[in-house]
Amino acid sequence: MRASILLAATLSLAAGAAAAQSLADNPPKATVICLDVAGKSLPATCKLSGGRLDAREDICLCPIGGDRVTIPVCAKGVRAPGESLAYEKARRAAVSHGSLVGATFNGQAMCLAPRNALNP
Numbered sequence: 001m002r003a004s005i006l007l008a009a010t011l012s013l014a015a016g017a018a019a020a021q022s023l024a025d026n027p028p029k030a031t032v033i034c035l036d037v038a039g040k041s042l043p044a045t046c047k048l049s050g051g052r053l054d055a056r057e058d059i060c061l062c063p064i065g066g067d068r069v070t071i072p073v074c075a076k077g078v079r080a081p082g083e084s085l086a087y088e089k090a091r092r093a094a095v096s097h098g099s100l101v102g103a104t105f106n107g108q109a110m111c112l113a114p115r116n117a118l119n120p
Helices: 002-019 085-094
Strands: 030-035 045-048 057-061 067-072
Touching: 030 057
Parallel strands: none
Antiparallel strands: 030 067, 045 057
């Protein structure tokens, strides 16, 4: 009985670690957004690490609903597509297994601006 409880706890911790960002990714290469059924972005609540220079996120939740979707952070010099009805529809259609990594809109990568304004 104790062995099965220990195994369940170990698997639970491993699943949580898999959902967290890599410790090597600072600044992070991906983040989480919340999307409603139409593709509109809803606010996500993310727990950040302690330092102001460390932009990694431990976990992101969608407190007011929507689907939790992984989206790449825009590379330096790349701007995120502007919000529009066409972009929302394309973004919703492009979600694959909870991710927008590799998705494009009008030839531009679907990405999100970095959270840390110190690294434009």
